[in-house]
Amino acid sequence: MAKDVKPTRKNLMAIEDRIELSERGHDTLEKKRDGLIMEFMDILDQAQDVRDQMDDRYERAQRAINMARAMEGDVSVRGAAAALKEHPEITTQSKNIMGVVVPQIESSKVKKSLDERGYGVVGTSARIDEAAEAYEELLETIILAAEVETAMKKMLTEIETTKRRVNALEFTLLPQLYENQEYIEQKLEEQEREEIFRMKKIKAKKEEEESAARAEAEEEAEDEEAEEPVTADD
Amino acid sequence: MSIQNQGGSNYEYVTARVRSRRARLFDEDDYRKLTRMGTGEIARFMEESEYETEMNALGSRHSGGDLIEYALNRNLAANFEDLLRWADGRLYDYTARYLRKFDAWNVKTTLRGIYSDAERGEVEDDFIRAGELGEARLNRLLDAASMEEAIEALRGTMFHGPLTAALEIYEEHGELVPLENAVDRGFYGRLLEGLPEEPDRATELYIEFLRAEIDFRNLRNAFRLAYSGADIDPADYYIDGGRLFDEGDLRQLASNPDELAARVRDSPYGEDLDAALDGLERAEGLVGFENALDAALLEYSDQLSNRYPLSVCPVLGYVLAKEREVDNIRAVARGREAGLGEDEISEELVIL
Numbered sequence: 172m173a174k175d176v177k178p179t180r181k182n183l184m185a186i187e188d189r190i191e192l193s194e195r196g197h198d199t200l201e202k203k204r205d206g207l208i209m210e211f212m213d214i215l216d217q218a219q220d221v222r223d224q225m226d227d228r229y230e231r232a233q234r235a236i237n238m239a240r241a242m243e244g245d246v247s248v249r250g251a252a253a254a255l256k257e258h259p260e261i262t263t264q265s266k267n268i269m270g271v272v273v274p275q276i277e278s279s280k281v282k283k284s285l286d287e288r289g290y291g292v293v294g295t296s297a298r299i300d301e302a303a304e305a306y307e308e309l310l311e312t313i314i315l316a317a318e319v320e321t322a323m324k325k326m327l328t329e330i331e332t333t334k335r336r337v338n339a340l341e342f343t344l345l346p347q348l349y350e351n352q353e354y355i356e357q358k359l360e361e362q363e364r365e366e367i368f369r370m371k372k373i374k375a376k377k378e379e380e381e382s383a384a385r386a387e388a389e390e391e392a393e394d395e396e397a398e399e400p401v402t403a404d405d
Numbered sequence: 406m407s408i409q410n411q412g413g414s415n416y417e418y419v420t421a422r423v424r425s426r427r428a429r430l431f432d433e434d435d436y437r438k439l440t441r442m443g444t445g446e447i448a449r450f451m452e453e454s455e456y457e458t459e460m461n462a463l464g465s466r467h468s469g470g471d472l473i474e475y476a477l478n479r480n481l482a483a484n485f486e487d488l489l490r491w492a493d494g495r496l497y498d499y500t501a502r503y504l505r506k507f508d509a510w511n512v513k514t515t516l517r518g519i520y521s522d523a524e525r526g527e528v529e530d531d532f533i534r535a536g537e538l539g540e541a542r543l544n545r546l547l548d549a550a551s552m553e554e555a556i557e558a559l560r561g562t563m564f565h566g567p568l569t570a571a572l573e574i575y576e577e578h579g580e581l582v583p584l585e586n587a588v589d590r591g592f593y594g595r596l597l598e599g600l601p602e603e604p605d606r607a608t609e610l611y612i613e614f615l616r617a618e619i620d621f622r623n624l625r626n627a628f629r630l631a632y633s634g635a636d637i638d639p640a641d642y643y644i645d646g647g648r649l650f651d652e653g654d655l656r657q658l659a660s661n662p663d664e665l666a667a668r669v670r671d672s673p674y675g676e677d678l679d680a681a682l683d684g685l686e687r688a689e690g691l692v693g694f695e696n697a698l699d700a701a702l703l704e705y706s707d708q709l710s711n712r713y714p715l716s717v718c719p720v721l722g723y724v725l726a727k728e729r730e731v732d733n734i735r736a737v738a739r740g741r742e743a744g745l746g747e748d749e750i751s752e753e754l755v756i757l
C-alpha cells in the first residue's frame with residue numbers, strides 16, 4: 172500500500188530503480204514467454220504427429236499379434252517372446268530449450284534383426300516376425316512420444332510460471348510501484364509547496380518586522396528633531 | 406524312441422479307422438458357421454463335436470480363446486496318440502517319424518521355459534503330447550531346472566546328440582537359437598533316416614512328401630532370411646534331404662530373393678506356388694506365401710491318400726488335415742476374440 176511507504180526522496184529513488192528493473196524484467200519475461208510459446212507450438216505439432224504415429228503403430232502391432240496368436244497359437248507366440256535375450260534399454264540425458272531442461276531419451280536394442288530376436292527360424296513363421304517387427308516399431312514410437320510429451324509438459328509448466336510472473340509484474344508489482352512513486356512524488360511536491368509557503372510567510376513576517384523597525388526608527392528621529400533647545404540669539 | 410517298426414504293418418485296420426476319423430473333421434460349412442460365431446458360441450459348438458471330452462475336462466481351468474486352444478491341442482494329441490497306438494511295424498515308424506515334430510515342439514517349449522524362468526505349470530500347459538516321448542520322459546523334462554538337466558533327460562532320444570553339441574555355443578553366447586536349431590535339426594535329420602532303399606510306390610511317394618516338407622521348410626527359411634536382411638548364414642538353417650536345393654545353392658539364393666523366386670518357379674512346385682510368388686513380388690508379405698506352402702503340402706498329401714488308400718499316405722493325409730483343422734479353429738476363435746472380421750478370418754483359413 173502506498174500509504175505504508177515513507178515519502179522520502181531516497182525511497183522515491185529506490186522505487187524508481189525497482190520500476191526500471193521490473194520493467195526490464197517484464198520485457199524479458201514477456202519475450203521468454205513468447206519464445207516458449209513458439210517452441211511449445213513446434214513441440215505440440217511434433218507431439219501430435221508422434222501420437223498419431225503411435226496410435227497407428229499400436230493398431231498395426233495389435234493386429235499383427237492377434238493374427239500371429241490366431242494363426243500360430245498363443246503358445247507359439249509366447250514361446251517366441253520368451254526366447255528374447257537382450258531386452259531394449261533406454262538412457263536419458265537432458266537438453267536445454269530456453270532455460271527449460273527437457274529429457275532426451277536414447278534407446279538401444281529396440282529394433283532387432285531376425286537373428287537378434289532369440290527364437291529359431293525353423294520352428295517359427297513370418298507372422299511372428301511381423302508381430303515382433305510391429306512391436307519394435309511401436310516401442311520406438313513410445314520412447315519418442317515419452318521424450319516429446321515430457322518436453323511438452325515441462326514447457327507448458329514453464330510457460331505457465333513465466334505467464335504468472337509476467338502477470339504479477341504487469342498487474343500487481345508495477346502498478347503498486349507506480350502508485351508508490353506517484354504518492355511519494357505528490358507528497359514531496361506537497362512538502363515543497365508547504366516549504367515555499369512557509370518560507371514566504373517567514374519572509375513576509377521578516378519584511379513586516381523590518382518595516383516596523385524602520386518606521387519606529389523614523390518616528391524616533393522626528394521626535395528628537397522636535398525637542399531640540401532654543402538658543403540666546405532667540 | 407520306441408522301436409515298434411519290426412514285424413508286419415496293419416494298413417487295413419489303421420487306414421479304415423483314419424478314414425472314419427477324417428470323415429468327422431470340420432468341413433467348409435462348419436467353418437462358415439464358426440466364422441460368424443463369438444468365442445462362447447464356438448466353445449459351445451465344440452462341446453457338441455469331437456472336442457467334447459477335452460472341452461469338458463478343461464472348462465473349469467480355462468475360458469475363452471485359451472480354453473479352445475488348449476482343448477484343440479489336447480484333442481490333437483489324443484488323436485495322434487491313437488494313430489501310434491493303432492499302427493504296427495513299418496506303418497508305426499512312418500507315422501511316428503512325422504509326429505516326432507511334436508516331440509521337438511515339447512523339447513523347445515521346455516528349453517524356452519527354462520530360459521525364461523517360466524513356472525512348471527505354464528510349460529506343461531504348452532505341451533502338445535502328440536509325439537513319441539512318453540509321460541515319464543516329459544515329466545523329467547518338466548522337472549529339469551537347467552539346460553544340462555533337460556538335455557540329460559533326453560538321453561537316448563534323437564535330440565540328445567545335437568543338443569549336447571549346441572550346449573557349448575549356448576553357454577558361450579547365452580542365446581537360445583543354437584539349442585532350438587539343434588532340436589529342429591535333430592527332428593529333420595532323422596526324418597529320412599533308415600527308409601528303404603527300394604521302396605514300393607506308396608512309400609516312394611511318402612518319401613517324396615517328406616522331401617517336399619523339407620523343401621518347403623528350406624523355402625520358408627530362405628525367403629524369411631532373404632526378406633529380413635539379417636546377417637545370418639543361411640547354411641545354419643539348411644535342412645538336408647530336400648530336392649530343391651543344396652546348402653551351397655541356399656547360401657547363394659538367400660541373398661537374392663528374385664533369383665530364389667525364379668528357382669522355385671522352375672521347380673516341380675512352381676505351378677502350385679506361382680500365384681503366391683506373384684503376391685510376394687507385389688510385396689504382399691511372406692504370410693501369404695507361407696499359407697500357399699501349407700495349402701500345397703495339404704493338397705499334395707490329399708492326392709497321395711486318394712491314390713494309395715492302403716498305405717501310409719492316408720494316415721499322413723489325416724495328420725495334416727487334422728493339424729490344419731486345429732489351426733483353422735484356433736484361427737477363427739482367436740480371430741473372433743481379437744475382433745477380426747469374418748472376411749479377414751476367412752482369408753487366413755486353409756481349407757481343402
